Amino acid sequence: MEFRDLKKQYQRYKIELDKAIHDVLEQTDFINGPSVKRLEERLASYAGVKHCITCANGTDALYLVLKAWNIGPHDAVFVPNFTFFATAEAVSQVGATPIFVDVDPYTYNISPDHLEKMIKDTIKEGKYHPKAIIPVDLFGLLADYSKIQPLAKKYKLLVLEDAAQGFGASYHGQRACSFGDAAITSFFPAKPLGCYGDGGAIFTNDDTLASLLRSLAVHGKGSDKYDNVRIGQNSRIDTLQAAILHVKLDAFINHELSDVNQVYQWYQEYLGDIVVTPTIPKHYISCFAQYSIQLNSYEERHMLKEFLELKNIPTMIYYRKTMHQQTAYAHLNISDHEYPVSIALTSKVLQLPIHPYLSQEDVLEITSHVKLFIQSYRGEHS
Numbered sequence: 317m318e319f320r321d322l323k324k325q326y327q328r329y330k331i332e333l334d335k336a337i338h339d340v341l342e343q344t345d346f347i348n349g350p351s352v353k354r355l356e357e358r359l360a361s362y363a364g365v366k367h368c369i370t371c372a373n374g375t376d377a378l379y380l381v382l383k384a385w386n387i388g389p390h391d392a393v394f395v396p397n398f399t400f401f402a403t404a405e406a407v408s409q410v411g412a413t414p415i416f417v418d419v420d421p422y423t424y425n426i427s428p429d430h431l432e433k434m435i436k437d438t439i440k441e442g443k444y445h446p447k448a449i450i451p452v453d454l455f456g457l458l459a460d461y462s463k464i465q466p467l468a469k470k471y472k473l474l475v476l477e478d479a480a481q482g483f484g485a486s487y488h489g490q491r492a493c494s495f496g497d498a499a500i501t502s503f504f505p506a507k508p509l510g511c512y513g514d515g516g517a518i519f520t521n522d523d524t525l526a527s528l529l530r531s532l533a534v535h536g537k538g539s540d541k542y543d544n545v546r547i548g549q550n551s552r553i554d555t556l557q558a559a560i561l562h563v564k565l566d567a568f569i570n571h572e573l574s575d576v577n578q579v580y581q582w583y584q585e586y587l588g589d590i591v592v593t594p595t596i597p598k599h600y601i602s603c604f605a606q607y608s609i610q611l612n613s614y615e616e617r618h619m620l621k622e623f624l625e626l627k628n629i630p631t632m633i634y635y636r637k638t639m640h641q642q643t644a645y646a647h648l649n650i651s652d653h654e655y656p657v658s659i660a661l662t663s664k665v666l667q668l669p670i671h672p673y674l675s676q677e678d679v680l681e682i683t684s685h686v687k688l689f690i691q692s693y694r695g696e697h698s
């Protein structure tokens with residue numbers, strides 16, 4: 317069994333994918349081929365925003381937006397303490413300081429209450445200027461924008477939605493990549509919509525921001541390609557990846573998003589009474605980048621992971637460390653006491669296999685082993 321089975325997806329779409337790749341080889345338009353522009357149009361329309369700007373990866377996407385917003389030294393950007401490293405890394409790349417915010421123990425997303433506390437603390441301390449919030453749609457569930465947006469307005473902060481794990485998720489029908497002032501996603505192969513290498517995209521309704529981003533991502537080009545009006549970088553998706561993404565986007569829209577939600581339903585049915593399973597609040601649809609459960613203790617999780625490994629069931633731990641515990645941020649000397657939830661989660665969460673091609677038999681097999689283990693372990697340890 318695979319944790320995220322990209323082989324099954326390839327087998328199912330082999331003819332279409334091979335043709336898409338072959339067509340690019342025939343055309344030899346490896347950079348800026350026609351499928352790149354068409355992909356941007358399709359992604360913007362799917363997300364329901366005006367502009368989509370593709371780039372080399374999700375981390376660049378975050379960096380480019382912060383750069384375009386002129387965020388830099390002496391600025392503070394609020395990010396969840398429980399996320400993938402890139403969310404905070406991009407803030408540091410522009411020279412600003414990430415201010416870590418604790419998360420909700422059930423949705424795993426940035427806690428609006430703690431966010432307001434950290435904004436107030438930062439203002440009071442006066443060392444950095446608060447500029448932006450980067451909420452993350454962690455594991456495929458949208459952050460709570462109905463509470464984040466009013467805070468952003470109140471404290472005049474920009475909102476950058478990190479939907480690297482959230483593509484396809486929605487709230488009341490409004491899709492990921494359309495929240496905040498700008499949003500980003502990643503096409504890393506294991507993300508909900510993945511390509512066969514690296515890729516990323518930025519989304520916004522802001523015309524000025526969009527044209528600035530298009531310049532920054534292409535060596536700071538002006539209206540004339542050979543007049544460079546600012547220092548930018550080279551960050552683009554290549555035509556091959558865009559061609560692959562067209563096939564994958566069709567599959568994602570036609571059945572993958574609903575299939576992965578069916579897998580979630582099976583999991584809930586078999587595991588809901590045994591362990592803490594994902595909380596998907598009313599009117600939210602997750603795209604299930606991950607399926608997370610919570611165990612009672614570090615030891616229980618460790619033993620379950622080993623038990624499943626023996627049965628050839630792969631599991632992952634996202635995340636073993638909070639942001640403030642990362643060695644790269646040790647110099648910030650941040651104490652643990654602000655982050656009880658994030659810290660507790662690092663020792664309790666475990667991710668089980670999930671993807672649109674996981675069968676009901678597989679889910680039954682996984683969950684029956686989980687149940688067997690939990691019953692015997694808790695029987696001995698209660």
Ligand SMILES: *Cc1c(COP(=O)(O)O)cnc(C)c1O
Nearest residue numbers: 373374375400402403480502504
């Ligand atoms: C994967 C990921 C990124 C970075 O995306 P890349 O394309 O790998 O650079 C950023 N934020 C989050 C939350 C991610 O999961």
